[in-house]
Amino acid sequence: MGKKDKSETIKDTEVNETSNQDTQVEEISVEEQLKEELAKEKDKFLRLFAEFENYKRRTSKERIDLFKTASEDVMLAMLPVLDDFERALAHIEDDKEAEELRKGVLLIYNKLLTTLNQKGLEKLEVNAGDVFDADIHEAITQIPAPTDDLKGKIVDVVEKGYKLGEKVIRFPKVVIGQ
Template sequence: MSKKDKDTTVEEPQIEVNMQETQEEVQDALSVEEQLQEDLAKEKDKFMRLFAEFENYKKRTSKERVDLFKTASQDVMVAILPVLDDFERALTHIEEDKEAEELRKGVLLIYQKLMSTLEQKGLSKIEVNQGDTFNADNHEAVTQVPAPSDDLKGKIVDVIERGYKLGEKVIRFPKVVIGQ
């Protein structure tokens, strides 16, 4: 063998070894890249979930804050409701007395002013009339009496106390008498 042949035979196995090492390195690099891609996808998913959770938290707290502002005066409103009831009773009794027309006008004026102020703050009456159908979700039954007529059976015969809402929240259910 000549020197040239020796060099060629020696180089071929080394080239094959180098190619195998290169292929293994490429496969290792691809494997590492795939692993990094998987890790990146996991982290991206984790980030998106966390971001969505944070957005939901912001929406929820914002809604709670708005609701709190709407009903912040609830305690004051509940405390004033008996005063409104007293005004209504006073107006009813004053209307019966024909001689107290000026007194009735004064009390009515004060009552209307108080009601308009409270309505501006979000208070509203729950309208309930005699003959309306009783609904346990919307009314508070105080008692049952024999119905004066058949068409009032299971219906509201009398309203004892008005009900009120503050915004969309019921702060006092109407107290009613039901016909049997």
């Protein structure tokens, strides 16, 4: 029985050492698992935070753009009135007897134009002889160029163009020489 007791004691010691190692392995693996979960949660938090910051930036930019162009419909409705004023002024200039009428119409036109400019409306400057650019101009028709230097260039401006802030709300309508 002496031999059995020694062998049983040795086996019990080996089992205890093995269970201690298993416990340490389990403790390490639990600790590693917790670290991994913490790292995943940190990553998830950082991504969510970045996404939220991008959302705030985007909505802020959209809000600013909306305020800049909120009056676009009103401006588009007022452009034909500006065109009519310009046609009236051109017609009145021909009539020398209507000098007082021309002054009154010019006064109202300038007041309207000043008010619209204060709200962000800008005229796109286009003149006969300028190079045609499809990104900026709207070609209505092409006619034979009166001179060779007007080929591919603007011959006449039919309707003026306007922009509100940085956005073009009406492209200038032009005639191109071919």
